[in-house]
Amino acid sequence: MARPKSPLLSREQILRAALAQIDATGSLGLPKLARDLNVGTSSLYHHFKGGREEVVESIRGLLSSEGMPCEREPGESWQDFTRRWAGAYRTAFAAHPAAVPLMTAQTVSHPATLASYEVLAEVLHEAGFGDDELLHAVTVLDCFILGSALDAGSPVEVWAARGDGESRLARAIAAARAQPGDRAERAFRLGLESLLSGLSALLERDCAERVFG
Template structure:
C-alpha cells in the first residue's frame, strides 16, 4: 500500500486543531481534537504525549508571535515597551487562550526567552532581583489583562440611574474607538516611570 502523499497527522495539525477549539470554546479535549482531525485519541498521544504538552505547544505558538528586540535595540525601557506591545498583540489574537495558559507552569522556550530578556532589561534599570521578579509579574498581569480588554464589548460599562458625576463624565468618552489602546499606552507609560524611579 503506498504511503499517503501528505501526513495524516502532525504536531502542527494537532496544535492548529487545539487552537481552533480554544478560540471557539475556551478549552480543548483530546477526544475533541481527535474527532476534528479524523483520528483516534491514541494517535494524538503518539505525536505529542499528554494534554499538558499540547498546552505548552499552544504557548509556544502564541509566544512565537512576540517580537523580542535585540539587547542593543534602545534602552531598557524601549525594550520592555516593545515586548509589552508585541506580547499584548500576540495574545489579543487568541484571548480565550489566556485563562488556559495561566493555569499551567511555563516551560515554553520562546516564553522563557522573553522573560530572560525582560529580566536583563529590568536588571539594567537597576531593579533588585526580587523587584525584577515583581516587575515581570506585574507586566504579565497588565499585558494579559490588556489583551483581554481588546476583546471586550464595545460598550464596557452601562450605568443606569444615579451615578457619580465623575464616573458619568468619564463614561462620556466610551464611544472612543481607541479606548483600549489609549489605556494600554497610559498604563505602560506609568509602569515604566515607576520602574525607572
C-alpha cells in the same frame, strides 16, 4: 498499504485546530480536537505525549514565537525595549484572549516563551533591578499585559451606562466613546506608561539609597 511519504498530521496543524477550538468555546478537549481533525485521540498523544497540558504550553510557545521579541535592538533603552516587548506580547495574546486563562493555569515552560522572558530579565537587570526585585517587576508587567489581553476580548460595552447623564461613570463612558481608536488599546498604553514610570521611580529610589544610605 504503503506508508505516506509525509505525516498526515503535524504539530502545528494540531495547535492551530486547538486554538480554533479555544477561540470558539473557551475550552480545550482532546477528544473533540481529535474529532475536528478526523483522527483518533491516540494520534494527538503521538505528537503531544504530555497530552492537554503539553498542547496548551505549545500554544503559548506558538504565540510567543510569532510575537514576543528575543533580542534587544542596538541602543534601545530599557524602557523602549519593555514597551516593544509588552506591545508585542499583548498583540500576540490578545488575538486569542480565551486561551489566556488556560495558559495562566500552568507553569510557563516553553523554550520560546522563556527565551523572551530571559531577554526582558537581562534588560531589567542591566537597568539596575537586583535579583530581589527583578522577578516582581517581571510579574507586574506580565499580569498587566495578560489582563490587557483579556480586556481586548471584552464586550464593546464593558460598563452599562446608567440613564442618569450626571453620573460620573456615564460621562466617562460617553467621553471614551467619542475618542478615536480602540478603548482597550488606549487603556493599555496608559497603564504601560504608568508602570514604566513606577519602575523608573523605584530604580531612582534604590540608587539614592545606595548612594546616601
